[in-house]
Amino acid sequence: MALSFTAVDAGTFARPGVFAPGRARTRGALAGVLAHLRRAAGGWMLAMAAAGAPGVEAGAGEEVPAAARGVGFTEEALPHMEAVFRFALRLSRGRQDEAEDLVQDTFLQAFRAWDSYTPGTNCRSWLFTICRNRFLRGEERRGRRPEVPESQLDAAAEALAAGTYGPVDTMDPQRGFWDSFIDTEVLRAVDALPTAFREVVVLSDVEGLSYPELVQVLGVPIGTVKSRLFRGRRLLQRALYDYGVEMGYVRGEAKR
Amino acid sequence: MSAGQAVSCREAVSRLWEYLDGELEGGQEPAIREHLETCTRCYPHTDFQRAYQRFLASTARMPVPAGLRRRVFEAILAEEASLHAAPSPPLAGRWNVRALLGRIFRRS
Numbered sequence: 504m505a506l507s508f509t510a511v512d513a514g515t516f517a518r519p520g521v522f523a524p525g526r527a528r529t530r531g532a533l534a535g536v537l538a539h540l541r542r543a544a545g546g547w548m549l550a551m552a553a554a555g556a557p558g559v560e561a562g563a564g565e566e567v568p569a570a571a572r573g574v575g576f577t578e579e580a581l582p583h584m585e586a587v588f589r590f591a592l593r594l595s596r597g598r599q600d601e602a603e604d605l606v607q608d609t610f611l612q613a614f615r616a617w618d619s620y621t622p623g624t625n626c627r628s629w630l631f632t633i634c635r636n637r638f639l640r641g642e643e644r645r646g647r648r649p650e651v652p653e654s655q656l657d658a659a660a661e662a663l664a665a666g667t668y669g670p671v672d673t674m675d676p677q678r679g680f681w682d683s684f685i686d687t688e689v690l691r692a693v694d695a696l697p698t699a700f701r702e703v704v705v706l707s708d709v710e711g712l713s714y715p716e717l718v719q720v721l722g723v724p725i726g727t728v729k730s731r732l733f734r735g736r737r738l739l740q741r742a743l744y745d746y747g748v749e750m751g752y753v754r755g756e757a758k759r
Numbered sequence: 760m761s762a763g764q765a766v767s768c769r770e771a772v773s774r775l776w777e778y779l780d781g782e783l784e785g786g787q788e789p790a791i792r793e794h795l796e797t798c799t800r801c802y803p804h805t806d807f808q809r810a811y812q813r814f815l816a817s818t819a820r821m822p823v824p825a826g827l828r829r830r831v832f833e834a835i836l837a838e839e840a841s842l843h844a845a846p847s848p849p850l851a852g853r854w855n856v857r858a859l860l861g862r863i864f865r866r867s
Contacts, residue, residue, distance in 0.1 A: 573839055584831065588823045603827045610831045614838055678810035686818045693818075707780070708815040714782050733776055740811065 576617050579626045580610065586710055587630050593705045594638045596694040605641070609634040628712065631720045635702060642698075650697035683752035684743060692742045700735030707732050766794040768801055775801075779809055 588606050595601035612633050613620075620629055642649075693701060706712045706720060717728045747753040771794040777783045778791050795805040 573835075576835070581831075584828065585823050588827065589821065592821075599824075603824065603830070606823075606827060607831050607834050611834050611838060614835050678806055680807070681810050681814035689815070689818045704815075708812055709818070711816065714780065729776075736776070736811070 575622055576614055579620075579622065580613055580617075580630060583627045583630050584610070586627060587634055590631055590702075590705060590710065591634055591638070593690075593693060593701060593709070594635065594698070596701075597690060601641075605634060605638055608637050612637060625716065625719070627710075628716045628719050631706065631710075631712075632722075635720060639698075649699065651699055680744075680747070680753060683747050688746065689743065692739055692746065695742065696735060696738055699731055700738055703728065703732045704735040704739060708736070766790050768794070768798060771795050771798065771801055772804065775805060775808060779805070779812060 584606065587609055588602065591605040591609065592599065592602040595605060609630060613630055616633070620626065693705065696704065703717060703721060706717055712720065714725055714728055717732070718725050721728060721731075723731075744753065771791055774783060774787070774791045775795060778788070778795055783791055795801050
């Protein structure tokens with residue numbers, strides 16, 4: 504046991520300074536677990552756990568029986584598997600194998616962190632948060648860099664917030680435009696969006712999350728949520744428009 | 760801008776997405792809606808973007824592959840079973856350490 508704690512303390516779970524020095528080595532391991540869970544859940548609702556040991560210490564003697572945990576998890580989390588799968592599939596840019604691994608990983612992490620979830624709160628957003636964090640971590644591990652550097656992500660937000668029409672509907676907005684495309688073409692265009700725009704467009708326009716929910720899942724201020732969402736929609740619409748012109752679905756000039 | 764006061768096209772269009780997303784504050788909503796739904800210049804854009812939203816919401820509807828559902832259940836059952844198992848795992852990798860810690864954490 505001591506060996507394992509040492510290994511953990513020295514490894515990725517170590518969180519020096521979280522606990523007062525001189526406390527038992529076990530605390531270090533518990534801190535490690537907390538850090539692990541906090542990462543897994545992206546800090547969501549883990550403020551209490553982040554306060555650290557109290558929850559854990561109080562946890563002695565009031566452990567949730569595994570069966571009860573299973574019931575709560577089954578009733579609250581598992582019904583969202585379809586939504587999480589859809590989100591995972593778009594995050595993974597349509598790669599089904601990756602998406603399935605991501606969904607399994609998400610639910611396993613959620614199960615492990617279930618004690619930190621407050622029953623009856625927004626389980627779907629909580630799962631999206633975990634799913635997104637696991638995805639970003641995987642991207643990092645695979646050495647894939649974000650398509651748009653963080654520093655440039657919101658640079659043009661001001662300009663976009665200005666009251667102008669989007670690039671597509673400046674021409675001749677016809678609602679029938681959207682009927683030109685079949686689903687696979689649309690999904691391909693969604694998958695081609697940079698992650699920072701893809702995730703917000705999918706969460707909003709496919710999964711129907713509200714701005715406050717997007718703030719929670721993406722962990723950015725509401726102004727950033729809006730600018731990324733509006734910009735993402737424009738990018739997607741522009742891509743579809745160009746594709747539509749190229750394919751002869753719509754009349755117009757492809758690249759202006 | 761007080762409710763009922765005329766809204767310029769520019770102002771209305773700058774709030775188009777918030778309006779369609781249902782995120783305008785109560786006080787602002789009526790004037791913006793009135794403009795976007797009746798202005799001959801702005802309405803086509805409103806209609807177009809509303810169609811976009813309906814259109815995108817209707818794509819990507821696909822069921823969870825049957826095999827995946829089973830995989831997730833099995834992974835969770837295995838995890839749950841490991842909560843009851845004797846804590847004697849090998850310390851070969853990170854995941855084993857995590858599993859061990861998970862067990863200790865839940866027993867504490």
